[in-house]
Amino acid sequence: xxxxxxxxxxxxxVGLASGFALEVKPSFALSGSGTVQWGIDLDTMYTGFLNxxxxxxxxxxxxxxxxxxxxxSGDWYGEITLSDVELFWTDGAEAGTVGDPTVAAKIVGMGxxxxxxxxxxxxxxxxxxxxxxxxxxxxxDVLDDESAGDVGVDYGQYGTYFSxxxxxxxxxxxxxxxxxxxxxxxxxxxxxxxxxQAKFAPLTINxxxxxxxxxxxxxxxxxxxxxxxxxxxxGWVGFDxxxxxxxxxxxxxxATFTVMETVTAALGVVYGAAFDDLDVSLVFTEPAAAGxxxxxxxxxxxxxxxxxxxxxxxxxxxxxxxxxxxxxxxLYPHFGVTYGDANDAAAFLTAYVHFDYDLFEAAPTxxxxxxxxxxxxxxxxxxxxxGVTVTY
Numbered sequence: 001x002x003x004x005x006x007x008x009x010x011x012x013x014v015g016l017a018s019g020f021a022l023e024v025k026p027s028f029a030l031s032g033s034g035t036v037q038w039g040i041d042l043d044t045m046y047t048g049f050l051n052x053x054x055x056x057x058x059x060x061x062x063x064x065x066x067x068x069x070x071x072x073s074g075d076w077y078g079e080i081t082l083s084d085v086e087l088f089w090t091d092g093a094e095a096g097t098v099g100d101p102t103v104a105a106k107i108v109g110m111g112x113x114x115x116x117x118x119x120x121x122x123x124x125x126x127x128x129x130x131x132x133x134x135x136x137x138x139x140x141d142v143l144d145d146e147s148a149g150d151v152g153v154d155y156g157q158y159g160t161y162f163s164x165x166x167x168x169x170x171x172x173x174x175x176x177x178x179x180x181x182x183x184x185x186x187x188x189x190x191x192x193x194x195x196x197q198a199k200f201a202p203l204t205i206n207x208x209x210x211x212x213x214x215x216x217x218x219x220x221x222x223x224x225x226x227x228x229x230x231x232x233x234x235g236w237v238g239f240d241x242x243x244x245x246x247x248x249x250x251x252x253x254x255a256t257f258t259v260m261e262t263v264t265a266a267l268g269v270v271y272g273a274a275f276d277d278l279d280v281s282l283v284f285t286e287p288a289a290a291g292x293x294x295x296x297x298x299x300x301x302x303x304x305x306x307x308x309x310x311x312x313x314x315x316x317x318x319x320x321x322x323x324x325x326x327x328x329x330x331l332y333p334h335f336g337v338t339y340g341d342a343n344d345a346a347a348f349l350t351a352y353v354h355f356d357y358d359l360f361e362a363a364p365t366x367x368x369x370x371x372x373x374x375x376x377x378x379x380x381x382x383x384x385x386x387g388v389t390v391t392y
Contacts, residue, residue, distance in 0.1 A: 001080035030057045030392075037368075037387030043380055050385075076109040113165045124159075124175050124193040124210045127152025128225035129252035132270050133305050142319040142340035143303065151240045151250045151272055152344045153221025154190030155179075155212045156165040163195075171197045179215060189214035202229050219244035232258050240272075248272075261290040276308040288327050297334075298324035315343045330358040364391040 032055030040047045106117030129152070133143050159177030166172060172194040174276035180188040204227045212218035225238040235255040242248050250272030257265045266283040283301050288297040305317040318341055325334025333355050341347040352372045359365040366389045374380025 030054060030055070031071065033389055033391040035387055035389040039383050039385035041383050043374060043382070075111055078107050080107065101339065114162065115164075116160070116162045123154050123156030124177055124191055124211050125152060125154040125156075126193065126208050126221040126223050127154070127240060127274070128206065128223045129240045129250040129270055132268055132281045132303065142305065142317050142342045151242050151248050152223070153160050153210055153240075153242045154221055155193075155210060155215065157181075158355045169199050171198075179212075187214075189218075192220075203227070204229070216254050217244065260292065262287045277308050280304045280307065288325075295327040296324065297327075298322075303340075317342050332356040347377065350374070350382075351376060352382075359388075365389070366391075 032053065034053045035051065036054075037050045039050060045338075074268070093201045104117065106115050108115050114181065140239065156177050157179050158181055159175060161175040163171060163172060164175035173193075175193045177191050178188040179190075182188075189212060191210060191212035193208060195208040197207070198205045205224070206227075206355075207224040208222070210221045219242040221242050223238070223240040225236060227236040228234065233255055235253070237253045240250045240253070250270060252268070252270035254266065254268040256267075259265055262283045264283075266281075266285075268281040268283075269278070271278045282340070283302075284300040286292055286296065286298040288295050291297070299322070301319075301321040303319040305319075307316060320340065321336065321338045323334070323336035324334055333353075335351070335353045337349070339347070339349050350373050352370065354368060354370045357367045359367050368385075368387045368389065370385045370387070371382060372385075373382035
């Protein structure tokens with residue numbers, strides 16, 4: 001079904017482009033990496049190899065006489081973008097597999113003012129206030145994944161959209177999706193969304209509404225976000241709301257301060273029922289270039305979570321994460337330390353020390369030696385790994 005979907009999108013774009021009498025030609029962009037690691041668990045003494053990869057491919061259809069390598073310069077053009085597509089060869093025969101690709105295809109016309117498109121996994125997400133306490137690491141002892149209970153309303157499965165740029169200051173978009181395709185449900189639930197973006201320098205205002213008909217849960221979603229972009233400070237305030245027999249909402253705000261050229265300090269605050277409480281994050285970032293110390297990159301992240309006691313009255317949680325590295329040319333040593341206390345569990349302390357060495361520049365290949373600890377307060381020594389990563 002996924003392969004049929006990709007082929008259908010391609011034919012739609014080619015067909016529409018032909019309808020506009022375009023002479024099209026494809027262009028491709030491919031990037032990715034492959035890694036093999038050998039590791040030893042210093043606590044259990046287990047050993048073994050681990051392989052991982054990442055890959056992205058983009059396919060562009062452009063006007064034959066265009067000099068733009070991505071999207072063409074005429075009044076109408078078609079564009080397809082594919083991400084996370086794996087290709088492999090075996091026994092001299094080409095074979096392919098599609099895992100869970102991200103696909104986008106669109107026709108752009110009227111001098112770039114109008115866009116009509118489809119995507120592989122459409123959604124009508126309306127979520128201007130993201131959770132601070134969203135755990136991206138399953139081993140994190142403090143951060144929970146509160147994003148699943150976010151007030152942001154999302155519908156999706158199959159659908160399309162169009163957007164129109166009214167002026168340089170105003171763009172309007174409309175989306176429609178169905179929960180099922182025609183083979184699964186003769187009267188599928190449908191959802192609709194309307195988005196508006198307005199720009200009045202230095203402000204950018206995004207607002208939207210969405211609503212589902214005959215979905216299992218079909219709240220009316222609405223939200224707005226106002227962002228300001230200035231030379232020294234970038235700030236935002238946002239609101240997400242939903243109504244389905246009762247009102248639920250999240251509010252948030254944040255600001256990023258430029259301390260010195262590219263050195264930044266950021267503050268984020270969110271509050272709402274879905275987040276259980278008031279959460280705050282502070283992030284200091286020192287880049288390797290044009291920072292306080294040349295070739296030194298560093299970051300300090302501090303989380304203060306459930307400042308008002310939490311939904312269950314568990315009390316304040318906090319986490320402090322420090323990471324730094326120094327660019328020595330071919331050699332890049334970097335390390336990090338994390339300390340946290342979740343209140344409902346013992347405090348923990350973890351650390352890592354990594355060394356990366358560039359073996360070849362023509363075909364970028366990196367040799368790495370890594371030590372990642374377990375909980376040092378619980379005397380867990382962690383894992384030592386040696387690996388090679390090839391980037392193409």
